[in-house]
Amino acid sequence: METGIKGTAITRVAADNTAAAMGSGELQVFATPAMIALMEKASYESVAKELEPGQGTVGTLMNVKHTAATPVGMEVTATSELVEVDRRRLVFHVEAFDERGMIGEGTHERFIIDNEKFQKKADEK
Numbered sequence: 170m171e172t173g174i175k176g177t178a179i180t181r182v183a184a185d186n187t188a189a190a191m192g193s194g195e196l197q198v199f200a201t202p203a204m205i206a207l208m209e210k211a212s213y214e215s216v217a218k219e220l221e222p223g224q225g226t227v228g229t230l231m232n233v234k235h236t237a238a239t240p241v242g243m244e245v246t247a248t249s250e251l252v253e254v255d256r257r258r259l260v261f262h263v264e265a266f267d268e269r270g271m272i273g274e275g276t277h278e279r280f281i282i283d284n285e286k287f288q289k290k291a292d293e294k
Contacts, residue, residue, distance in 0.1 A: 170216065170254050170259070171251075172252055172253065173250065174215050174216055174219065174250070174251040175215060175248065175249065175250050176211040176212055176213075176214055176215025176216075176248065176249040176250075177211055177215075177246060177247070177248050177249075178208075178210040178214065178246070178247045179207075179244060179245070179246045179247075181242070181243070181244050181245070182198070182239050182240065182241050182242060182244075182245060182267075183241060184197075184241065186203035187199065187200055187203075187241065188200040188201070191203060197240070197241050198238040198239060198241075199238070199239035199245055199272070201235045201273075204233070204235055204245070204247070204272065205231055205233060207247040207265060208233065208249065208263040208264075208265060208273075208277055209228050209231070209279075210247065211247040211248055211249040211263065212226075212228075212249040212251075212259075212263060212279060213225075213226050213228070213279060215251065215261075216251060216259065216279075220281065223283060223284055223285060224281055224283060224284065225281075225282055225284045225287070226259065226280060226281055226282065227279060227280055227282055227287065228279050229279065229280055230277065231278075232275045232276050233274065233275030233276070233277070234273055234275055235272065235273045236271065236272060236273055236274070237267070237270070237271070237272040237273075239272055243267045243268050243269075244267065244268055245265060245266070245267050245272070246265070246266050246267075247263060247264070247265045247266075248263065248265075249261040249262070249277065250262045252276075257282075258278065258280055259278065259279045259280070260276060260277070260278050261278075261279070262274075262275075262276060263275055263276065263277045
């Protein structure tokens with residue numbers, strides 16, 4: 170896998186992804202956990218087609234700033250770019266934008282895993 174792979178994920182702020190609904194605050198604005206999930210989606214979907222059959226990726230680290238609030242009704246776009254590949258470790262630069270500008274950015278780390286083995290280990294807990 171090579172660096173430079175880019176991804177995008179889009180959502181609209183609605184009642185179910187606000188801080189109030191997700192338990193991360195009391196306001197009707199896009200929740201930080203929802204922004205992080207969107208950044209993860211942009212990242213994992215961008216490299217999915219590069220993996221061997223039966224492989225997937227799991228998020229292991231997220232270091233982001235959520236710098237601006239986004240109200241209900243606005244669209245949010247997350248972007249990712251694969252900036253480092255170290256064997257099974259993948260590092261992405263991630264950003265999120267609403268219709269007015271950037272609302273968050275940072276880095277996200279994922280590891281390539283064997284889906285079946287990973288699920289089995291989790292189920293055995």
